[in-house]
Amino acid sequence: MTGTVLVTYGTTNGSTARIARSIADVLHRAGLTVEVLPARSVLDVTSYDAVVAGGGLYAGRWQKHARRFLRRHSHDLADRPLWLFSSGPLDASASERDIPPVPGVKKAMIRLDAREHVTFGGCLEKGAKGRVARMILRDGKGGDFRDFTAVGAWAAHIADELTHT
Template sequence: MNATVLVVHGSANGSTAEIADAVAAVLGKEGLTAESRPAGTVQDVSSYDAVVIGGALYAGRWHKDARRFARRHRRALEERPVWLFSSGPLDPSAGERDIPPVPGVRRVMDRLDARGHVTFGGRLEEGARGWVARMLLKNGKGGDFRDFDQIERWAAGVAGELAGTRREP
């Protein structure tokens, strides 16, 4: 199956967008047609066979653009395979163990009958927008905790499911 996959993201400072781009790149390498776009820019999902929705986590909530995308396109998303990812922990925990989705993301998963979810580490660096980000940086909580090997393995698993070869993401 040469599926066309939309990878959307809600990202305030670019970290989640970079994860979405990496997911789309792996899907492309696996023989799928994949496109990464900001969630707020997508008007229609009807031309896509599958969708991956990614959102940054802020204070235990998924980025508003990811939440709005899932709500706005709910009916269309219910008709195609959907996977979700979150990014956010500013420590190595996401690479050490499976972190379950926060309650709001769990609700989105249930509503869309999503095939899976993963939480990736986040990144917070100097110049990040928002007072919370500035406070975290001031308190030494910044850094890049994304594991691109983990991201690539997960994306390859998604591609495998779409191609009909069962590889767990």
């Protein structure tokens, strides 16, 4: 593939954005042209040949901008290779086992014929926005559970698919 890949994300506190940038870095190093944008900023996907979209998980749902991105661009996303990722468990579970997509993401995967979904650990640290986030931190359940080795391996898998098709 010689076109451009969009890596987009919905995040509240920035954790998912860092995962998206890591994915984009791997794709770029593989020789692909990559653009990274917050989901709320994407106006059109027709200029991209493939899309990787991610969302932070909040109370069993993708972050609102990520959900809106899939709905708003569903027609065009169904016409190009699409991979989805979630970011969220605030424990080591995402590194220990495969975590299936939450119901709304699973429905979108089927509707859009997404190639794959993966869940990565999340990150919630001091200064996070939102009442629930502050309560989680106050209860000592925050921390950084992102596994950038796993993120890189998944992105390399996507790069391999895109460069060998």
